[in-house]
Amino acid sequence: MNEKGQIAPATIAAFAAIVGKDHVFFAEEDQASYQDKFAIDDARHHPAGAVAPATVDEIQAIVRIASDRGIALWPISRGKNLGYGGSAPLLAGSVVLDLSRMKKIDYDEANGTVLLEPGVGFYDLYDFLKSKGMKHWLSVPGNSWGSVVGNALDRGMGYTPYGEHATRICGIEAVMADGLVVRTGMGALDGAPTWQLYRFGFGPGWDQMFVQSNFGIVTKMGLWLMPAPESLMGMDLEFERPEDLGPLIDAIAPLRREGLLQQSPTIGNWLRAAAVVTTRDQWTDKPGALPDDVIAAIRKKFNVGWWGVSLRLYGRESVNKAAYAILEQELGKLKPMSLRPTVWKTGEPLEATGWTGTPLTMPMQNANWHGGRGGHIGFSPILPQSGAAAQAQFQRTYARYKEYGMDYQASFAFGERHLINVNAVLINKDDPDLMGRVDPFLKHLIADAKAQGYGEYRTHLDYMDAVAGTYDFNKGALGQLNRKVKDALDPKGVIAPGKSGIWPSSHAGGQG
Numbered sequence: 001m002n003e004k005g006q007i008a009p010a011t012i013a014a015f016a017a018i019v020g021k022d023h024v025f026f027a028e029e030d031q032a033s034y035q036d037k038f039a040i041d042d043a044r045h046h047p048a049g050a051v052a053p054a055t056v057d058e059i060q061a062i063v064r065i066a067s068d069r070g071i072a073l074w075p076i077s078r079g080k081n082l083g084y085g086g087s088a089p090l091l092a093g094s095v096v097l098d099l100s101r102m103k104k105i106d107y108d109e110a111n112g113t114v115l116l117e118p119g120v121g122f123y124d125l126y127d128f129l130k131s132k133g134m135k136h137w138l139s140v141p142g143n144s145w146g147s148v149v150g151n152a153l154d155r156g157m158g159y160t161p162y163g164e165h166a167t168r169i170c171g172i173e174a175v176m177a178d179g180l181v182v183r184t185g186m187g188a189l190d191g192a193p194t195w196q197l198y199r200f201g202f203g204p205g206w207d208q209m210f211v212q213s214n215f216g217i218v219t220k221m222g223l224w225l226m227p228a229p230e231s232l233m234g235m236d237l238e239f240e241r242p243e244d245l246g247p248l249i250d251a252i253a254p255l256r257r258e259g260l261l262q263q264s265p266t267i268g269n270w271l272r273a274a275a276v277v278t279t280r281d282q283w284t285d286k287p288g289a290l291p292d293d294v295i296a297a298i299r300k301k302f303n304v305g306w307w308g309v310s311l312r313l314y315g316r317e318s319v320n321k322a323a324y325a326i327l328e329q330e331l332g333k334l335k336p337m338s339l340r341p342t343v344w345k346t347g348e349p350l351e352a353t354g355w356t357g358t359p360l361t362m363p364m365q366n367a368n369w370h371g372g373r374g375g376h377i378g379f380s381p382i383l384p385q386s387g388a389a390a391q392a393q394f395q396r397t398y399a400r401y402k403e404y405g406m407d408y409q410a411s412f413a414f415g416e417r418h419l420i421n422v423n424a425v426l427i428n429k430d431d432p433d434l435m436g437r438v439d440p441f442l443k444h445l446i447a448d449a450k451a452q453g454y455g456e457y458r459t460h461l462d463y464m465d466a467v468a469g470t471y472d473f474n475k476g477a478l479g480q481l482n483r484k485v486k487d488a489l490d491p492k493g494v495i496a497p498g499k500s501g502i503w504p505s506s507h508a509g510g511q512g
């Protein structure tokens with residue numbers, strides 16, 4: 001790499017000799033196509049180019065060249081990590097290692113598992129399972145444009161009982177920075193038929209070490225799939241007032257913990273439909289956070305409450321019917337504004353939604369809310385499953401949205417024991433006034449959460465150091481551990497330096 005962040009022609013030729021000249025991308029328009037379309041500052045994460053291998057051998061050869069010539073690689077699976085950096089590297093001048101050509105699917109129908117290469121998209125896997133008679137369902141994220149492997153590696157979420165994607169991983173193959181190919185769990189035992197069946201193997205379990213890290217390049221991932229249920233039942237509920245959030249969380253949380261509800265419901269506010277099917281200028285031409293009269297007009301048009309939530313039950317029909325009666329009784333106590341039941345049984349036509357594991361891209365239309373070069377950036381702290389804590393976090397965050405003149409779009413998504421408060425900050429890169437407020441706003445939100453003892457579960461490239469810095473127990477001991485591991489495995493920082501705030505000691509540019 002020279003001082004302008006360009007890769008030497010000899011290095012590009014060396015990459016081309018490995019992958020073929022059609023799979024190296026270093027022209028200006030190639031760099032632009034791998035940029036983060038939603039970045040606050042395009043230059044900060046500008047890639048030097050990209051190289052797209054098709055095999056593990058090719059990845060090993062690329063890693064060796066990168067290591068010898070001091071080049072940082074940024075592995076992506078399909079690079080659709082929108083809101084968190086897309087396909088762009090954290091460190092400008094890195095070479096994107098684009099794994100989207102690797103699309104092999106191994107399906108173990110009897111055990112309900114797949115072994116996937118990184119380029120397999122949610123649509124690919126859906127089409128594949130459909131061609132096999134849909135005996136297993138997918139869990140898809142709200143925007144299902146991306147890679148199944150990439151999404152699980154960044155702890156993406158879906159809506160079915162298998163919605164916490166990182167916890168469904170069973171067995172990984174990875175290329176390390178020194179070129180070593182490793183298989184985790186039972187995969188370490190050559191020829192074991194149990195690689196995708198038992199997560200831990202013998203000794204330490206390393207699957208999760210590759211999640212949200214920069215310790216290796218994942219080339220294969222085992223995943224468990226949900227057996228197609230006989231029945232799907234549930235209800236869509238709307239609630240009238242902002243203060244209905246706390247009681248709603250306190251009603252759902254015990255049902256989730258005891259396992260009556262096995263999927264993870266998401267409580268969302270009034271903007272969720274409007275931001276997808278309309279644009280802001282259809283509602284108002286005034287700057288600043290949307291006022292109450294506009295919120296009322298949006299709610300009237302879409303017939304939604306301040307908050308809405310969908311609950312779903314999966315499995316045997318008789319069990320779902322019994323569980324549904326309990327849901328009806330418990331949620332009915334809250335006097336929702338509306339309660340719409342939904343029922344499906346094997347053989348009936350299936351609605352294409354996140355709850356049926358059908359890939360969708362429509363939700364990302366909210367990037368167009370402001371028009372122009374639109375986008376969104378996430379702010380997602382983890383909270384305890386407490387109505388009082390969530391209500392207080394909502395009030396704090398909503399007050400900040402108003403202070404910074406931002407339109408409030410938020411959700412509170414259940415895990416088994418936690419809540420993720422996903423806030424979308426809707427942006428327009430053609431509006432300098434709005435863009436000028438985004439960075440101070442996000443930094444304020446991170447600091448507000450930290451003051452409560454809350455940290456984010458995932459963040460945009462721009463905030464990885466800041467969020468890692470909030471994990472400060474014992475003078476940042478966890479960060480020190482991460483750095484020691486990075487130094488041991490990848491002292492030169494060949495793989496994704498800076499990802500999740502993890503820098504090797506050799507990178508002065510990294511967090512101190």
Ligand code: ADP
Pocket residue numbers: 075076077078079080081082085086087099118145146147148149150151152153154216217218219496499
């Ligand atoms: P998606 O297309 O599902 O959104 P991405 O390909 O954008 O997923 O991956 C999300 C993030 O996960 C990337 O920015 C990168 O940091 C990491 N990542 C993706 N694929 C790999 C991989 N095969 N090995 C290591 N890290 C990866």
